[in-house]
Amino acid sequence: MFAARATSLVKLVGLCLTAGVLVAALLFPVVGGLGLASNRAADTVDQTSGELAKAELPLVTTVLDMNDQPIAYLYDQYRIPVAFEDIADTMKAAIIAIEDKRFYEHKGVDWQGIARAAAKAGVDGETSQGASTLTQQYVKNYLAFVVGQGSEEAYEKATEVSLGRKISEARIATQLEQTMTKDEILAGYLNIVPFGNGTYGVGAAAATYFNTTPDKLTVPQAALLAGLVNRPSALNPEAGPEAAIKRRNTVIDAMRDNGAFGDDPAVAEQKAEEYKATEIGVVPDLDLLPNGCVGAGDGPVYGFFCRYLVDYLDKVGLSTDELLKGGYTIRTTMDPDATRAAKQAAENQVPKTAPGIANAMAVVQPGTDKHRVRALAANRDFGNNAEAGQSAYSIPAEVTRFGSGSIYKVFTAAAALEKGVARIDQMIEVPRTYTSRVYKDGNKGYTVKNYSDNYKERMTLTEALATSPNTGFIILEEKAGLNNVVDMAYRLGLRESMQGVNAKGEPLKADGSNGPSQGDQYKRDNSGSFTLGAGPTSVLEMSNVAATLMSGGTWCPPTPVEQVIDREGKPVQLKELPCEQAVAPELANSLVVGMSADTKPGGTAAGAASRTGWNRPMMGKTGTTEDHWSVGFMGATPQYAGAVLTFTDGVAPQVICPGNPPYLCGRSGTGVTGGDVAAPTWFNAMKAIHDGKGLEVKPLPEASPQYR
Known part of the structure; x- marks a missing residue:
């Protein structure tokens, strides 16, 4: 008994001292001798209270397809901000009753509450009652x-048990009450x-737990949410x-005691009992907003596009961190119909669970102002379960370590x-x-056969x-000059493939320690095999090459973005590269015509085109690497350009052999x-x-007479 009374006395004295020091700190901001505050600290407090009055909350970024339908949500904190008038009175009454009964009476710090807490501590050791107002909790x-x-670090700092923190929190709270109304503070608290x-x-809590909005919360629902604030995990x-x-x-009992159910005690008690008798009412499995x-x-279908979008935005000025808290609305170029068509075509040729074989496709819409990415798909689902045939890499967009074969003959x-x-x-x-006298294979001439x-x-x-004869293009490569051919690949669209990765397909490090780039490596080694397309390449960039040619030689970055709008409804300016005239329109148009015979008898894609009943004019080029570890197809109509790459994506590359499905x-x-595989995927899609x-x-x- 004596020990209990002694403990209570110590707590009582501590609370009284704390209250006294808080008063002193609020009235006299400089207490240098005690190390409790300083002019600089006071300035920081002033700044923080000012920021609180205009707090910019972390919000959810919404990603929309080309039809303005949501396809993804990106966030660190799931939050739906709501105005004070859009929060039900039941919710306001519940949170005030359980957290701060005198909210509308005090000025930020509840000295009466502290006194009650001190008295309570003197009786049974309880110290939490009245310890912190809603305004102080808002600050915290x-x-x-x-x-x-x-x-975790910020949370620990904001909630640490220290006199200095409580003084700072109390001072900010009192200043905040001078710049914000009570209603604004209450709404701010309920939004944070x-x-x-x-x-x-x-807003998010009402949707998650009850599939409703804050203005429609019933008493039991509001009471449940108000109770969660105390210990949400437990x-x-x-x-x-x-x-x-x-x-x-x-x-609910606290609401009753605080007059939320009227002044008649009998009626209030009856209502409270009725409310407490209701079922919990939480929706099964909770209505959580998907994230990422x-x-x-x-996700399995749209995830590849989403991954490319996030990476692209990071490069053009909108970091992932900003996306996760900024509350942006991103209108993308993604066509859900085209994406599903590409996905189905890729899976029809190579099942998603086929061990070690990926089949990826990209679709880009030609244009002279933008090259809009309409679809990024693969036989793989987007996800983290490799055993289920999933991949978390954006395989249609990233530079793979495998080549597209004879497609490079286009360059x-x-x-x-x-x-x-x-x-x-x-x-x-x-x-x-043909044995080249220009290119070497060790000490010997470089010999190729068809x-x-x-x-x-x-x-x-x-x-x-x-x-696609090999010998004829090695001879042409000699005449045109290897450096010019490599540069042409870059100009037409293989930007990252040529200058962003090394010959192994590894992204170049900032210090250049794993360079040179793939393009520079071919030039340095004077490697005539470039035209045979053995090096790392990107499906999306190949698709964009086709779009460049079909756009009269105008290269534009393959963009997944139509518009980014901030939380205020204002457009965000991105640092996207401008379009440029990569080659003369006459040359591009002529090459398109020159690539129009692949679907005709004798062409390498004729069989695939015939089996799908293809009847449209188009340009196309197949590709097969010498080791048969990868094959590809690139083509375009005036409306859409696309490319497919089928490659071995297991730990150890192997030959892809024909079969139904390939293996x-x-x-x-x-x-x-x-x-056999890539072209049928393209034509079906x-x-x-x-x-x-x-x-x-x-x-x-029309082809130009100059290039006829």
Whole structure:
């Protein structure tokens, strides 16, 4: 008994001293001898109280598709801010009753509450009652969840048990009451405070727990939410409904005692008992807002686009950290119909669970003002479960370590046209084998042969682009100059593939320690194999190459963004690269015509086009790497451009062998070609996209006599 009384006495003295020091600190901001405050601290307090009056809360960023339908949400704190008048009186009454009964009477610090707490401590050791007003809690939560962004360090600092913190908190609270009305403070508090399960603020809490809005909260619902503020994790209604109900009923009793149910004690008691008898009413599994590229919208399908969007925005001036707290609305270029068509086509050729084989596609809309990314899809689902055929890498957008094969011959053809060493109707030499005197293989000349011996020894460049003989393009590469061919690849769209990664496909480090870039490596080594496309490449960038050619030679960055709007409804200016004329329109148009025979008899994509019933003019080029670890197809109509890359994505690369579906067959075997897998994926997807939208059949541009 004596020990208990002694403990209570110590607590009583402590509370009284604290109250006295707080008063002194509020009246006299400089208490230098005690180290409790200073002029600088007072300035900081002034600044903090000013910031509180105009607090910018962390909000949810919403990502929309091209039809303004949400496809993803990005956030650190799930919060739906609401105005004071949009919060039900039941919620206001509940939080005041349980947290700060004299909220509308005190000036930020409740000295009567402190006195009651001191008296309470003298009786039974309880010290929490009246210890902190809603205004002080607003300050504390602002510092923890707005300034500190909810970090563990910020929370510990904002809630540490110290006299200095309480003095600072009390001073800020009293100043805050001079700049904000009581209603503004109450609304501010209810918009900041955490309610558990990743929700912050009453707007998100009402939606999560009851699938309703704050203005419609009933007494039992409001009481449950008000009770969660005390200990949101321990009182989680989904994990432990009994504890949550008990706390809810405590809040209801407090509301009754505070006059929330009227002045008649009998009526108030009856209402309280009725409210306490209700079921908990929380929605099953909670209505949590999906977060991130994996969980939001149709994550498995839309996730690749979402991942590219986040990475792209980071490069053009909107960091991931800003996205997670800024409350932006991002209108994207993503076409859900095109995305699903590409996804279905990719999976039809290679099932998502096919071990070690990825099949990725990108679709870009040509244009001279923008190249809008309409779809990024793969046979893989976007996600973190590799065993279920998922990938968290944006495989249609990132530079893979695998090549697209003979698609690179397009760059040789473009450079040859520009240098005047070839025209699309001009005959070129196509010997069965060819040993270059320009390029070397060690100490020997660089010798290449064609895929088969069935090629004519002379053919037009248009025929060569359709049938893809290796020897003819090595000869053209010699004439056009390797450096010019590599530069052409960059100009037409392989920007990251040529200058952003090294020859292994690794992103270049800032210090250049893992360089040179892939493009510079080919130039330095004078490697004629460039035109055969063995090096790392990006599906999206290949798609953008096709878009550049179909846009009259105008290159634009492949953008996933239509518009970014901030929380105030104002557009955000991004640092996107401007479009540029990569090659002359006449050259681009002529090359498009030169690439138009791939679907005709003898062309490497003729079979794939025929099987899908393709009947539109288009440009196209297949590609197969020498080791058959990857194959590709790049093509475009006047309305849409796209590319497909099928590659081995396991730990150890293997040959992809033909089958239904294709399969890995070790280090040797008869591998698939671009016409076997990649081209059918492209034609099936593009036919569905064009036909589904009812697009007219448009002719290709006219070739220029200069390049005929």
